[in-house]
Amino acid sequence: MINTTIFYPIAILAILIVGISKSGFGAGLGVLAVPLMSLVIAPPQAAAILLPLLCIMDIFTVWHYRKSWDSKNLKILLPAALVGILIGTEFFRYLSEAHIRILIGVLAIGFVFNYFIKHTEKNRKASIPRGVFWGSIAGFTSFGVHAGGPPVNIYLLPQQMEKSLFVGTTAVFFTIVNYVKLVPYAYLGQLNTGNLSTSLLLSPVAPLGVWLGIKLHRKVNEKLFYNLCYIFLFFTGIKLLYDGFVRM
Secondary structure (H helix, E strand, C coil): CCCHHHHHHHHHHHHHHHHHHHHHHCCCHHHHHHHHHCCCCCHHHHHHHHHHHHHHHHHHHHHHCCCCCCHHHHHHHHHHHHHHHHHHHHCHHHCCHHHHHHHHHHHHHHHHHHHHHHCCCCCCCCCHHHHHHHHHHHHHHHHHHCCCHHHHHHHHHHHCCCHHHHHHHHHHHHHHHHHHHHHHHHHCCCCCHHHHHHHHHHCCHHHHHHHHHHHHHHHCCHHHHHHHHHHHHHHHHHHHHHHHHHHC
16 A cells, blocks of 8 residues: 555656656666655556656657657667567566666666776767667666666767767667567556556656756756766666665
8 A cells, every 4th residue: 555645755756857867868867766666665566657657758758859869779779678678577576676776786887987087988889799788788677677777878878979869869769668668567467557547646747857857958068968977877876786785
């Protein structure tokens, strides 16, 4: 039974953070949503309630960035992500949420340190081996805890795309990924009447978060944008590590 007095303020905050991340920075802050909501409900229920809301946000985000996305990267990332989702579906009952969070947290933090200390990850180009690896990881972690952002960022950020192209590419990627995830979530009984009713009640907040993200995106210059992306990715990694060790 959900304690509505506590749940809805936390859920609204989580949805706003996801919307801003999706449409403004694409920096993986959306992974904070499940941990935030898990303070008051079980993580699988939090993930199930969030998925329809993510799909609503995706419609608005993709519409705004419909002319800004990189087809080459998407052709590499998406097939790999679908494989990752399939693996996640097959191993759903055996997944350790804590271990997934720790793995992604370590990768995210290490990647950010490498960028700020050595600057060896700048100006890379699209790569099939790297894209397949990180795309499959993104599909797997996105299925389990909606934490696909950090792996995708680890692959895309070094390419130093124009900021709208970067956000648009992540927007198209996660739109397809999230709508595909509806099938296994329904198959596994995650999208039950109770969870869908809660999603419906929270749905008006979804476009508001996207709108806020777009406004912020327009006001941030290119260099600051990428520095913020890396900083957000770093703190996301810290949060994932913390949550992972707490849940072990």
